[in-house]
Amino acid sequence: MGTPEPSNDTTLRRGARRAPAGARTRRSSSARRSFTSTLTALDALSVAGAHVSLKVIDLDSGSVVLSGDEHVTLPVGGIGIVPLLIEVAARMESGSLDPFEIVDRASVDAVAVAGVWRHLKAPALPIVDLAVLAAATGDALAANALLDRVGLDAVRERLGSLGLRRTALLDRFRDERGPDDAPQVALSSPGELAELFAGLVNSDVVSAAVSTQVAEWLSLNEDLSLVASAMGLDPFAHDDDPGGLLFVNKTGRGDGVLAEAGVVAGPRAGVAYALLVGFDDLSVAHRLRAHDAFRTLGVDLMEYVH
Structure with missing residues (x-):
């Protein structure tokens, strides 16, 4: 994968001081736009004390379009469903897991x-339908049912076999986390998440x-409320967008955590991206500022791929 030339590095700064972790961002000389709006939004988050890390990869060239602290590991919430789905799909392919096995x-x-x-009347569903619920709605009960079936150790082994050293599914979804529970559902870095999503659409996983x-x-x-909020997609029917936009994503949320990774491809280009933000969720204003940064990245990505 190509990396930007040192002369093209862009560093966000707070006055004369280096900005906090997550704000040191660079762009490749081949980028179609400067991503100035994204840099400004992320700088504002960093100045406010948020931990910001991101990576954007051009799918055609493999070059880095935008990156900042891409190796920093942060909580990613529901994005932890992605490695679980990979393990489920791999077992289906091998024949060791029946997609129509019923789970009560x-x-x-x-x-x-x-x-x-939990709101449906159906008391049992096949595994393949649980995978759809977990992917489409972030269904915690469906994800936990899949995890019970394949096992946490198997998901961890799968991550290791894929070379993902900074990504971990730590625990099942819980309403409350006690002292004996893992503090987070999942952890990852934007570098690994962007590469993983690029691998999925390139059939390499x-x-x-x-x-x-x-x-x-x-x-x-x-969930198209973050990066995808700038793309005008139908949240309930965008798998075959009439405008020809390819979009695949997964979001994650937690206390003071917003995360998204995905792929967007248009007529001119395609990118894989990941943006992770850890912030003090003290008010609606704090949360909206973080949401706005994701939307701003979405606007810049749309201009890049169109």
Whole structure:
């Protein structure tokens, strides 16, 4: 993968001082635009004390379009569903997991963090439908059911086999985390997440069939409130966008955590991206400022791919 020339490095600064972690951002000389709006928004977050890290990769050339503290590991919330889906798809392909195996909801500990299965009347669903719910709605109960079936150790081994050293699924989804529970659901870095999503759309993750299946599941994701809020997509039907935009993403949320990774491709270019923000979620204003930074990145990405 190409890296920007040193002369093109862009460093966000707070006055004469270096900005906090996450604000040191660079762009490649081949970028179609400067991403000035994104840099300004991320600088404002850093000045306010947020931890910001990101990476954007051009899918055609593999070059780095934009990056900042890409190796920093931060909580990613529901993005931890992605490695779980990879393990599920890999087992389906190998034949060791029957996609139509029925899972009884009563066999899974109740959790109300997110999702719709807990609201449905159907008391049991096949594994393949649980994968759809986990990808499309971030369904915590469906994700936990899948995790119970394949096992946390298997997901960790899969991550290791993919060379992802900064990405970890630590625990199941829980309504409350006690002292004996992992403090986060999942951790990752934007560098690894951007590379992972690039690998999914390029059919390089495990196998072409596994990559395609996981990308298809993720293309159903209904959370378009962050980066995708700038793209004008129908949150309930964007897997076949009439405008020809390819969009695959997964978001993650937690206390003071916003994260998104994905792929967007248009008529001129395609990119894989990941933006992770850890901030003091003290008020609606703090949260909206973080949301605005994701939307700003979405605007710049749209101008890059069109």
